[in-house]
Every structure is written in structure tokens, then in C-alpha cells.
Amino acid sequence: xxxxxxxxxxxxxxxxxxxxxxxxxxxxxxxxxxxxxxxxxxxxxxxxxxxxxxxxxxxxxxxxxxxxxxxxxxxxxxxxxxxxxxxxxxxxxxxxxxxxxxxxxxxxxxxxxxxxxxxxxxxxxxxxxxxxxxxxxxxxxxxxxxxxxxxxxxxxxxxxxxxxxxxxxxxxxxxxxxxxxxxxxxxxxxxxxxxxxxxxxxxxxxxxxxxxxxxxxxxxxxxxxxxxxxxxxxxxxxxxxxxxxxxxxxxxxxxxxxxxxxxxxxxxxxxxxxxxxxxxxxxxxxxxxx
Amino acid sequence: xxxxxxxxxxxxxxxxxxxxxxxxxxxxxxxxxxxxxxxxxxxxxxxxxxxxxxxxxxxxxxxxxxxxxxxxxxxxxxxxxxxxxxxxxxxxxxxxxxxxxxxxxxxxxxxxxxxxxxxxxxxxxxxxxxxxxxxxxxxxxxxxxxxxxxxxxxxxxxxxxxxxxxxxxxxxxxxxxxxxxxxxxxxxxxxxxxxxxxxxxxxxxxxxxxxxxxxxxxxxxxxxxxxxxxxxxxxxxxxxxxxxxxxxxxx
Amino acid sequence: xxxxxxxxxxxxxxxxxxxxxxxxxxxxxxxxxxxxxxxxxxxxxxxxxxxxxxxxxxxxxxxxxxxxxxxxxxxxxxxxxxxxxxxxxxxxxxxxxxxxxxxxxxxxxxxxxxxxxxxxxxxxxxxxxxxxxxxxxxxxxxxxxxxxxxxxxxxxxxxxxxxxxxxxxxxxxxxxxxxxxxxxxxxxxxxxxxxxxxxxxxxxxxxxxxxxxxxxxxxxxxxxxxxxxxxxxxxxxxxxxxxxxxxxxxxxxxxxxxxxxxxxxxxxxxxxxxxxxxxxxxxxxxxxxxxxxxxxxxxxxxxxxxxxxxxxxxxxxxxxxxxxxxxxxxxxxx
Numbered sequence: 001x002x003x004x005x006x007x008x009x010x011x012x013x014x015x016x017x018x019x020x021x022x023x024x025x026x027x028x029x030x031x032x033x034x035x036x037x038x039x040x041x042x043x044x045x046x047x048x049x050x051x052x053x054x055x056x057x058x059x060x061x062x063x064x065x066x067x068x069x070x071x072x073x074x075x076x077x078x079x080x081x082x083x084x085x086x087x088x089x090x091x092x093x094x095x096x097x098x099x100x101x102x103x104x105x106x107x108x109x110x111x112x113x114x115x116x117x118x119x120x121x122x123x124x125x126x127x128x129x130x131x132x133x134x135x136x137x138x139x140x141x142x143x144x145x146x147x148x149x150x151x152x153x154x155x156x157x158x159x160x161x162x163x164x165x166x167x168x169x170x171x172x173x174x175x176x177x178x179x180x181x182x183x184x185x186x187x188x189x190x191x192x193x194x195x196x197x198x199x200x201x202x203x204x205x206x207x208x209x210x211x212x213x214x215x216x217x218x219x220x221x222x223x224x225x226x227x228x229x230x231x232x233x234x235x236x237x238x239x240x241x242x243x244x245x246x247x248x249x250x251x252x253x254x255x256x257x258x259x260x261x262x263x264x265x266x267x268x269x270x271x272x273x274x275x276x277x278x279x280x281x282x283x284x285x286x287x288x289x290x
Numbered sequence: 291x292x293x294x295x296x297x298x299x300x301x302x303x304x305x306x307x308x309x310x311x312x313x314x315x316x317x318x319x320x321x322x323x324x325x326x327x328x329x330x331x332x333x334x335x336x337x338x339x340x341x342x343x344x345x346x347x348x349x350x351x352x353x354x355x356x357x358x359x360x361x362x363x364x365x366x367x368x369x370x371x372x373x374x375x376x377x378x379x380x381x382x383x384x385x386x387x388x389x390x391x392x393x394x395x396x397x398x399x400x401x402x403x404x405x406x407x408x409x410x411x412x413x414x415x416x417x418x419x420x421x422x423x424x425x426x427x428x429x430x431x432x433x434x435x436x437x438x439x440x441x442x443x444x445x446x447x448x449x450x451x452x453x454x455x456x457x458x459x460x461x462x463x464x465x466x467x468x469x470x471x472x473x474x475x476x477x478x479x480x481x482x483x484x485x486x487x488x489x490x491x492x493x494x495x496x497x498x499x500x501x502x503x504x505x506x507x508x509x510x511x512x513x514x515x516x517x518x519x520x521x522x523x524x525x526x527x528x529x530x531x532x533x534x535x536x537x538x539x540x541x
Numbered sequence: 542x543x544x545x546x547x548x549x550x551x552x553x554x555x556x557x558x559x560x561x562x563x564x565x566x567x568x569x570x571x572x573x574x575x576x577x578x579x580x581x582x583x584x585x586x587x588x589x590x591x592x593x594x595x596x597x598x599x600x601x602x603x604x605x606x607x608x609x610x611x612x613x614x615x616x617x618x619x620x621x622x623x624x625x626x627x628x629x630x631x632x633x634x635x636x637x638x639x640x641x642x643x644x645x646x647x648x649x650x651x652x653x654x655x656x657x658x659x660x661x662x663x664x665x666x667x668x669x670x671x672x673x674x675x676x677x678x679x680x681x682x683x684x685x686x687x688x689x690x691x692x693x694x695x696x697x698x699x700x701x702x703x704x705x706x707x708x709x710x711x712x713x714x715x716x717x718x719x720x721x722x723x724x725x726x727x728x729x730x731x732x733x734x735x736x737x738x739x740x741x742x743x744x745x746x747x748x749x750x751x752x753x754x755x756x757x758x759x760x761x762x763x764x765x766x767x768x769x770x771x772x773x774x775x776x777x778x779x780x781x782x783x784x785x786x787x788x789x790x791x792x793x794x795x796x797x798x799x800x801x802x803x804x805x806x807x808x809x810x811x812x813x814x815x816x817x818x819x820x821x822x823x824x825x826x827x828x829x830x831x832x833x834x835x836x837x838x839x840x841x842x843x844x845x846x847x848x849x850x851x852x853x854x855x856x857x858x859x860x861x862x863x864x865x866x867x868x869x870x871x872x873x874x875x
Contacts (some may be wrong), residue, residue, distance in 0.1 A: 033676045080852075081848060081851075081852055084852045085851060085852060089622075089676060090616065090620075090622045090679075091851050091855070093622055093624070093676055093679050094622070094804060094847060094851060095847065095848050095851050095852070097624065098801070098804075098805075098843075098844040098845070098847035098848050098851075099844065099848055100844075101797070101801060101840055101841070101843075101844040102840075102841045102844035102845050102848070105837045105838070105840040105841045105844070106837075106838075106841045108837040109835070109836060109837040109838045109841060220683075220684070220687070223680055223683075223684075227677075227680065256695065258691070258694065258695035259691075259695050261687070261691045262688060262691045262692055262695060265684045265687055265688040265691065266688060268680065268681075268684050269681065269684055269685070269688065272670065272673060272677060272680065272681055273669040273670065276672075276673055276677060
């Protein structure tokens with residue numbers, strides 16, 4: 001039982017980190033809370049499914065195509081919608097939230113509901129770790145999650161685009177005077193965020209069924225992690241993911257699966273009330289929130 | 291026996307990240323005084339104002355007002371005690387006409403208490419206050435939306451918004467910045483009149499000439515710490531102050 | 542060569558002052574009164590000629606109009622983005638439902654009790670969140686109804702997933718109809734008056750620049766809490782009322798519809814006018830009845846409408862119509 005909790009807690013933490021990292025990246029760079037994050041996640045799932053089952057594309061190609069499409073949609077969200085309402089936080093929230101509902105409910109309308117909507121795992125089979133059976137897909141997701149976190153940290157600290165991102169995130173106006181195109185960076189940030197949502201979907205969705213309802217849960221989980229960890233810090237996201245990941249697994253194991261979402265929601269609620277800058281947040285965020 | 295000072299600041303400090311914005315500043319302020327606070331850019335003047343008025347909580351140190359510890363009070367409670375402040379960046383309620391901007395402070399519990407539980411005709415009081423700070427009474431100016439007013443008027447609107455609170459201590463954060471010589475000249479008598487009425491003033495300023503004309507006492511801040519304190523004449527002659535302002539080579 | 546341009550002028554009346562009119566003729570009086578009186582009369586007379594099915598639609602529309610007014614009041618006048626109108630609605634609905642189900646109290650009492658108690662509860666729940674701004678307040682409001690939903694689901698209290706059934710109905714369709722329409726009109730005009738009072742000025746001040754309001758010695762949290770209470774009153778009433786109309790309360794009381802439709806109605810109708818919310822609700826809800834056959838596509842339609850209006854016509858219909866009504870255009874030679 002205990003080994004189970006330990007291993008699946010780690011896996012669940014990585015799942016949460018994967019879900020949250022795209023949302024956090026977009027928000028950290030452009031200050032846009034992309035409430036369509038969960039919808040983009042589901043969108044990728046269905047796109048891959050359509051490529052695989054309707055068009056008969058090879059799995060690997062389908063994955064890349066779906067990621068590219070989602071990234072393009074992310075960029076389009078900025079250029080078509082958000083560009084016109086940039087800076088009006090409330091309008092940004094309302095517009096992206098509405099867009100999320102439009103995407104999700106459209107899938108429901110066109111009949112994307114049912115048990116057949118699943119993606120194949122990358123590698124079949126499982127392995128026994130300390131007496132606990134873990135399938136390969138979950139091992140892969142741990143690898144992808146850890147790799148992604150490392151890559152992202154490297155990207156934002158050592159590459160030109162990454163540094164420009166950080167500059168924009170800190171002082172937008174000064175960055176403008178230094179010749180950094182804020183609109184281009186915001187477009188990129190949404191495209192990256194969307195691509196990360198897509199990547200998460202591709203790694204995670206083979207573990208279960210693609211459902212419309214997952215969209216909102218993904219958004220909530222991403223919000224929960226970002227709030228817990230404090231927006232804009234990679235370390236915070238990883239720590240919060242592990243924390244919440246274990247908390248959820250403990251709830252499921254020792255209390256009841258019903259309470260899983262309650263734990264997440266209550267965590268958001270309590271952290272926002274007690275320490276609005278997040279458990280690992282810094283001064284800047286605090287001032288924005290309070 | 292020594293009289294209790296109106297405001298007493300004891301060893302107040304605040305850091306932002308690694309920067310010591312205000313570092314162990316102490317001073318006292320007597321009833322009816324005009325205290326000037328000067329210092330180069332980034333020397334912590336505005337942070338000090340924010341600390342005194344409760345908009346930021348200090349990391350250490352205490353603030354006493356009439357002998358009472360007000361360090362832990364919320365910003366609106368401090369304002370309710372009669373410490374009003376202007377903001378360096380004018381941000382009026384843009385959608386409202388100028389005189390309606392004063393309705394908000396006139397609606398505060400402090401004003402209600404001072405006028406004996408009744409608000410009276412707030413619009414008329416607002417127009418009177420605006421005239422006091424130099425809005426032409428019989429023109430359209432007080433009725434224009436704040437978004438249509440030029441900067442000079444907005445600064446004075448800011449002052450009027452503080453006066454509406456009937457403050458005992460008024461903290462002016464760079465009131466003169468961005469004003470023309472003529473506008474400064476017309477505002478000076480307003481401040482002198484306030485002093486005669488018994489309102490104590492703290493003025494954070496960059497315009498030293500006007501400040502030294504008004505102030506009884508001046509504090510110089512540099513890198514968040516108090517560099518010098520004294521009468522305007524003493525400050526002008528202080529070598530350290532010259533150095534901080536002009537750099538050592540210029541001396 | 543003579544070129545022409547179109548000139549837009551505002552009609553002279555009601556331009557110079559807000560509340561002093563020179564009413565010289567019945568024409569001018571009509572000009573002022575008609576835009577208020579005619580919609581009210583239409584609203585009150587329409588149910589008399591509608592078939593029963595559409596009477597139900599009017600009831601439903603009224604409920605959403607109330608929620609929309611509540612949302613607009615919070616958003617436009619205090620700057621709080623609520624993504625949880627379903628919270629107000631659901632709390633009111635469940636209170637009324639349980640009072641009737643467990644204590645057998647009649648609707649005449651449950652509705653007022655749950656309106657006030659529900660608003661108090663919602664305000665208490667959100668009270669700690671009031672110091673949060675922008676997206677953080679929005680997140681809390683989005684999360685709270687879901688917490689309640691999951692708790693009810695997980696613990697099976699208050700009827701669990703089945704809900705509470707066979708509740709007492711209101712006496713007759715006419716009472717149902719005119720109760721909601723009456724309350725809606727009263728709420729609309731009372732709030733329009735309130736936001737222009739000095740209390741409303743303080744709220745708008747908080748929206749514009751909360752630092753200055755704090756500096757004026759006013760406790761902004763107290764004012765935000767009052768605004769929240771008022772908004773929650775409308776939402777809880779809507780919930781309690783609809784519970785008795787349906788004679789049922791279930792998990793659907795916390796559904797996303799009660800959040801999305803009010804936002805859509807307000808965005809389409811025009812934010813910051815309150816009247817726009819009602820206009821929006823009376824366009825969108827009947828329209829969605831017409832589109833009922835399309836099922837989930839309705840939400841898609843709503844959502845896209847929000848996006849389109851927010852980027853292309855942010856002022857909304859009400860402001861647009863108001864502007865057109867007050868202006869006249871003519872061609873002049875230059």
C-alpha cells in the first residue's frame with residue numbers, strides 16, 4: 001500500500017506538472033491567463049484520434065501534426081482575439097473561458113463522446129518497481145515531465161528567445177524599448193503554452209479515455225498547481241505538483257476517489273486565502289494579487 | 291514636560307528583495323510644522339510615504355501618531371485618523387466629473403464623524419474645496435470629467451481630495467512635479483494657508499527652491515537612510531548632501 | 542466642388558445636466574419616458590398573450606436576467622469578475638429546497654429566507670477572497686460552486702446526485718410570472734439608482750483606483766462586501782425561486798449554464814448599464830429556446846457570441862442603441 005502511494009504519487013505529481021506547465025509558461029511571459037488551456041488539451045487528443053482513425057496517419061506523424069496544429073491555434077488565439085483586448089485582464093479571462101467552452105461543447109455536439117475515444121499507448125506492457133506494477137506509459141511520462149522541466153529551465157535561462165521572454169515578463173515597456181516585439185513574444189508564448197498542453201495530452205491521454213469533461217478538470221488542475229506553486233517559478237510548479245500529486249493519491253487510497261477533486265479545489269481555495277502569492281511565490285506576484 | 295510629537299517614526303525599515311528601500315529612518319514631527327523630505331531618485335522617499343500611511347507594512351520599526359502606535363493599522367484606518375496623502379502618479383476617477391471625485395473622500399467615516407453624523411450637501415462642499423485649490427468656480431472646469439483635465443488641474447484635484455478628509459497631517463508626494471512655474475506659484479499660497487490653519491505638512495519634493503521657501507525643517511534621504519536633517523539653510527550648506535546630489539567629483 | 546460629411550449631434554435635452562430637464566412639451570416628455578415605459582409595458586403585457594410554453598420561457602428569461610444584472614453590477618461597478626454566478630444560484634436553490642424538504646416550510650417563506658441567508662452565506666464564503674484581484678478572484682468563484690457540487694456528490698447529503706424532489710410549487714403560473722418580472726424590474730431600477738448614488742460613486746472609485754479610495758479613509762473591503770451581498774441577493778433569489786418553479790433542486794443548480802449565460806447576456810447587451818444585461822437575457826434565452834434542438838451547440842453559440850462581442854463590439858447593444866437614440870445625424874456641406 002505504502003509503496004503504491006509513493007510511486008503513484010510521484011507519477012500523479014508529474015501528470016499535474018505536465019498539465020500546468022504550459023499554462024504557467026504563457027502566464028509567466030505575457031500575463032495572459034489562458035483559460036482555454038484545458039480545451040486545447042482535449043482538442044489535441046481528438047485531433048490525434050481523428051488522424052489515427054479517420055485518416056489512417058501513422059501514430060508518430062499524427063502526434064507531430066496535432067502538436068503543430070494546437071500550437072498554431074494557440075498563436076491564432078492571440079492574434080485574432082487577445083490582441084484586441086490586450087491589457088484588459090477581465091476581458092481576457094472572459095474571452096478565453098468562453099472560447100474553451102465553445103471548443104469543448106462543439107466536440108460534444110459533433111458526437112465525440114464514448115468509450116471508443118482512446119489513444120494507444122506508446123509501448124505496451126508494464127514493469128514491477130518495488131513490488132508495484134507500473135506500465136511503460138507512466139514511466140515515459142515521468143521521463144517526459146522531468147525532461148520538459150529541465151528543458152524549460154535551460155530555455156528560459158540560456159536561449160535568446162527565453163531571455164526575451166523573461167524580460168517581457170518583468171517589465172514589458174522597458175523590453176519594448178530594447179527592441180523586443182511584445183506582440184510577437186506573446187504570440188510565441190501562447191503557441192508554446194498550447195504546444196505544451198498538446199504534449200501533455202499526447203503523453204497522458206493514452207492512459208485513459210478522451211472526454212469533454214476532462215477539459216475543465218485539466219484547467220482546474222493547472223490553476224491549482226499554478227496557484228499553489230506561485231505563478232512564474234519552475235521550481236514552484238514542480239514542488240506544488242508533487243505536493244498535490246501525493247495529496248490526491250493519498251486521498252484516493254485512504255479516503256475515497258470521490259474526494260479527489262474536492263482536495264484539489266479546497267487546496268486552491270485555502271492557498272489563495274492564506275498565502276495568495278503561492279507556497280513558493282515571490283513579492284511581485286503578491287502585489288499583483290492583493 | 292516634553293510635548294508628545296504629532297508624528298514619531300522610530301527606526302523604520304523595508305526591503306524589496308535585496309534592496310533596502312528604507313533603512314532605519316527615524317524622525318519626529320511637531321504640530322504645525324512643514325517638514326520637507328528630499329533625496330535623489332530611488333532614495334526611498336515614496337516608500338517612506340507608503341510606510342507612514344500604511345500602504346506598505348514595514349519590516350521593522352514603528353510609527354506613532356499623537357503617541358499612538360499606528361504601525362499595524364490598515365491604510366484606510368490611518369487615513370481615518372487624519373493622515374491624508376497625495377499620490378505621485380495622479381490617477382483620478384477618470385469617468386467622474388472633477389467635483390464628483392471628491393465625493394469619495396467626503397463619503398468617508400471620518401468626514402461623517404467630524405461633521406456630526408451628517409454629510410450635508412456633498413456636491414456643494416466639493417465645489418468649495420475645488421475653488422480653494424484653484425479651480426475656477428464659475429467655469430465649467432469643476433464639472434468636466436477628470437479625464438479631460440490637464441495635468442496641473444489633476445495635481446490640484448489630488449490635493450483637494452486630501453483636503454476633503456479634513457486632515458491633521460497632510461503628506462504631499464511630489465505635488466509640484468510636472469507643474470509649470472506659474473502653477474507652482476499659485477499653489478504655494480494654498481499650502482501656506484493650510485499651515486496657518488494648523489495643518490501639519492510633510493512634503494516630498496524635487497523642486498528644492500520652493501520647498502526650502504516653505505519648509506521649517508528638511509530631511510535628506512540617500513539609499514534609504516537618513517543622510518542629514520536640519521533647517522533649509524543648514525541643508526544647503528551641508529557638504530555630504532551636495533555630494534549625494536551632485537556626485538563627489540563636482541564638489 | 543462641394544463635399545459632404547455626416548455630422549452627429551446629440552439631442553439637446555439631457556445633455557447639459559444629469560437631472561434637471563426643461564420639459565416644455567409632451568414630445569420631450571415622451572422622448573424621456575418612452576424608452577423606459579414601453580419596454581416595461583411590453584414586458585408586463587406580453588405574458589398575457591403568450592402560450593404556456595413561452596410563458597415558461599419568460600420565467601426562465603427573468604431568472605437569467607436577474608443573474609445577469611447581478612454579474613454586471615459586480616463586474617462593472619466593483620471590478621470583481623465572477624465566474625461563479627452558479628454559486629449564488631446554487632446556494633439559494635439548495636437552501637430553499639432543503640427548507641421546504643426537511644422542515645416543510647412553504648414557498649412564501651423559503652424564498653425570502655433563502656434569498657437573505659443565501660446572500661449572507663455567499664458573502665461569507667467569498668469574504669476572504671475579496672482582497673484578491675482580477676483572475677484570482679475569478680478563480681475562487683469558479684472553484685467554489687464545483688467544491689459544493691463535488692461535496693454533495695461525494696457525501697450524498699441533500700439528496701446527493703438525485704437531488705430533492707417533489708417540493709412545494711408556487712401558487713399558479715401568474716404568480717410565478719409576475720413575481721419574477723416584478724423582482725427583475727425592481728432590481729434593475731433600484732440598482733441603476735444605487736450606482737449613481739454616492740454609494741455607487743465609491744464603488745466605481747474602487748473599480749478605477751482602489752489606492753485612492755483607501756487613501757480617502759474608506760474601507761474598500763467593507764464596500765466590496767456590501768456589493769457582493771447585493772449581487773448575491775439577486776442570485777440567491779433566482780435560485781430559490783426557480784427551485785419552487787421546478788419543484789426540484791439538484792446538482793444542476795451549480796451548472797455552468799448559470800455562469801455562462803449571464804456573462805454572455807451582459808457582454809451582448811452592454812456592460813456597465815444593467816439595462817443591457819436584461820436586454821441581453823431577453824435576446825439570448827428565447828433564442829436558445831428556438832435553438833433547443835441543437836443541444837450542446839447552444840453553449841457553443843453563446844460562447845462564440847461572447848468572444849465576438851468582446852472583440853468587435855465591446856460596448857454592447859444597449860450602449861449602441863442608447864447612443865443612436867440620443868444622437869441624430871445629418872449631412873452637412875464642407
